[in-house]
Amino acid sequence: MPDVQNTISFDNTENAFSYKSDRELKRADFLFSLINYNWLTKLGTKLTPWAFRMHLPIKGIVRSSIFAQFCGGETLDECALTTEKLSRHHVETILDYGVEAKETDEEFEKTTREISKAIEFAGKNHHVPFASIKITGICAMGLLEKLHAKQPLTSEEQNAWEKTKERFHRLSKTANDNNVGLMVDAEETWIQNPINDLANAMMKEFNHDKVSVLNTFQLYRTDQLDYLKQSLEMAKAGNYILGAKLVRGAYMEKERRRAAERGEVCLIQKDKNDTDRDYDAAIEFCIDNIDRICVCIGSHNEKSNLLGAELAMKKGIPAGHPHLQFSQLLGMSDNITFNLAHAGYNVTKYVPFGPVKDVVPYLMRRAQENTSVGGMSSRELMLIRKELKRRRS
Numbered sequence: 001m002p003d004v005q006n007t008i009s010f011d012n013t014e015n016a017f018s019y020k021s022d023r024e025l026k027r028a029d030f031l032f033s034l035i036n037y038n039w040l041t042k043l044g045t046k047l048t049p050w051a052f053r054m055h056l057p058i059k060g061i062v063r064s065s066i067f068a069q070f071c072g073g074e075t076l077d078e079c080a081l082t083t084e085k086l087s088r089h090h091v092e093t094i095l096d097y098g099v100e101a102k103e104t105d106e107e108f109e110k111t112t113r114e115i116s117k118a119i120e121f122a123g124k125n126h127h128v129p130f131a132s133i134k135i136t137g138i139c140a141m142g143l144l145e146k147l148h149a150k151q152p153l154t155s156e157e158q159n160a161w162e163k164t165k166e167r168f169h170r171l172s173k174t175a176n177d178n179n180v181g182l183m184v185d186a187e188e189t190w191i192q193n194p195i196n197d198l199a200n201a202m203m204k205e206f207n208h209d210k211v212s213v214l215n216t217f218q219l220y221r222t223d224q225l226d227y228l229k230q231s232l233e234m235a236k237a238g239n240y241i242l243g244a245k246l247v248r249g250a251y252m253e254k255e256r257r258r259a260a261e262r263g264e265v266c267l268i269q270k271d272k273n274d275t276d277r278d279y280d281a282a283i284e285f286c287i288d289n290i291d292r293i294c295v296c297i298g299s300h301n302e303k304s305n306l307l308g309a310e311l312a313m314k315k316g317i318p319a320g321h322p323h324l325q326f327s328q329l330l331g332m333s334d335n336i337t338f339n340l341a342h343a344g345y346n347v348t349k350y351v352p353f354g355p356v357k358d359v360v361p362y363l364m365r366r367a368q369e370n371t372s373v374g375g376m377s378s379r380e381l382m383l384i385r386k387e388l389k390r391r392r393s
Contacts, residue, residue: 008309008343010302015342016335019089023393028331029384031069033365034175045364052357062363063356065202068330070366071098071149072351076121079353082330086349087127090341094183094327095122096132098352098359103140104165111137114354116174123159123178130181130214130296130348135170135195139164144191157255165198172202176212181243185298186216188251189267190258196227200234207240211294214243220252221267230284232289245296245327246282247308248275250365278305280305287324296325298350300333305340319325319344329366 010016016386017025034044037235051058063074072093074081081179083093095118099111115133122128135144139320143160153161175182184199186192206212215231217224228244235242252268261264269275283304286295290312298306305326327348341347352362 005232008306008339010306010335010339011383012339012342013335013390015338015382016383017387019085019091019143020334025391027065027385028069029140029381029388030115031065032377032381035179036381045367048364049360052360058183059356062360066363066367067356067359070329070352070363072353074355074368076117076353079122079351080125083125083127086163086351089338090308090347091337092130092346093122093128094130094132094348094350094378095128095139096350096352098354098362099137105160106192108163108167114126115171119171119174119178119180120355122180128180131175132183132185132350133167133168133199134185134187135164136187136191138167141191141194144187144194147194147331148191165201168198168202169205172206172213176206176210178209179290181211181214181294183214183245184216186218186247187250189221189255196316200231203235203243204238208244208348211241211243214245214294214296216245216247216298217284218247218249220245220249220275222278223267223280225278225285228285230293232285235292239353241323242293243296244282244286244293245298246279246286247298248279250299270389276301276304283308284311287317290315290321290323293311294323294325296327296348298327298375300328301337302336305336309340309343320346322346331366332380368383 020028048058048062072079072095076095079093079095083095086093096113097118101116115131115137118131120129141159143153143157143164146157147161172182181324182202184195187195196215196351199213202213203215217227217228231244232242249268254267256266258264259268269278279299279301280303282294283297284307286293287308297305299305308324308326309319312321317324325346325348326336326340327350328334329350330349337347337349352359
């Protein structure tokens with residue numbers, strides 16, 4: 001297999017942090033130093049949502065710290081500054097209106113309008129090829145749970161589901177009309193099937209000459225590699241291109257706890273090695289079928305990103321092939337993002353935006369992820385400090 005490490009080094013901190021000023025880098029150093037303390041992160045992820053519920057004046061602290069690290073801004077205008085800054089370093093943007101788990105029609109319509117505005121914004125900005133959606137932002141979680149369990153719906157619930165489908169169709173059509181890809185986030189296992197149904201229906205309608213809708217596959221699930229393969233067969237049968245964002249997963253502790261409480265079989269892999277095995281197999285499967293699958297390798301794992309680049313090189317797939325995308329979250333794994341971009345690959349940052357108090361659930365997951373994923377915050381800290389030292393020398 002070709003050795004792409006001759007052209008890509010994830011240890012190159014000059015490339016990795018070229019978009020950050022000294023002040024921003026020092027702020028990141030301070031933030032990851034705090035996140036590195038497990039007990040402090042656990043305390044913060046409990047106290048922060050509580051403080052917002054109690055209307056305590058903490059918005060300024062959150063905005064200038066964890067929000068500034070992981071979010072593009074509160075509005076699209078603020079995000080424009082972030083997307084422009086990233087684009088100067090050949091990194092593009094996935095816009096994500098980071099509001100989720102709402103419950104009323106009024107809230108669902110507001111979220112739909114905001115995502116629609118984000119898609120239209122992206123359509124006018126060639127540095128923003130994608131927008132993202134969580135279906136729990138436009139549909140009640142309880143309804144998705146009933147649909148997943150195949151429980152009968154009341155007439156009111158059926159009406160709510162029809163409204164959800166209409167909202168999602170509206171957004172998918174807006175994405176198609178604006179030449180933007182709409183990425184559907186994966187969510188908890190017990191609500192995922194109706195989300196898959198929505199994504200598959202819209203891919204069948206719109207993913208013909210281009211990819212307007214992409215579904216997300218969480219490879220920390222034991223069934224997802226097989227489902228990815230089934231999804232390609234559905235795409236072939238429906239004569240459309242499969243859009244596939246590959247992630248490891250975001251709800252492991254919650255999933256295991258719920259399965260244990262209910263005495264159910266847990267769909268989460270037994271260990272990280274099994275997740276890594278299936279994730280890398282999914283990358284290989286997608287690249288083997290690059291003509292029929294538009295894949296986004298959404299990973300903070302250096303080995304998986306190198307594997308994607310190596311497999312593409314081996315098969316003669318150009319670094320800039322439109323069906324080969326790499327992505328990391330804003331504020332994390334800059335060593336992967338900017339070094340891949342420097343080597344000519346299509347790379348995006350996932351950039352959440354929205355009111356600070358509304359994106360708190362997202363921010364708390366980022367803090368927990370940096371603590372729970374082995375060595376992630378320590379690795380971030382080491383790279384940041386290496387760059388600070390380089391700049392001083």
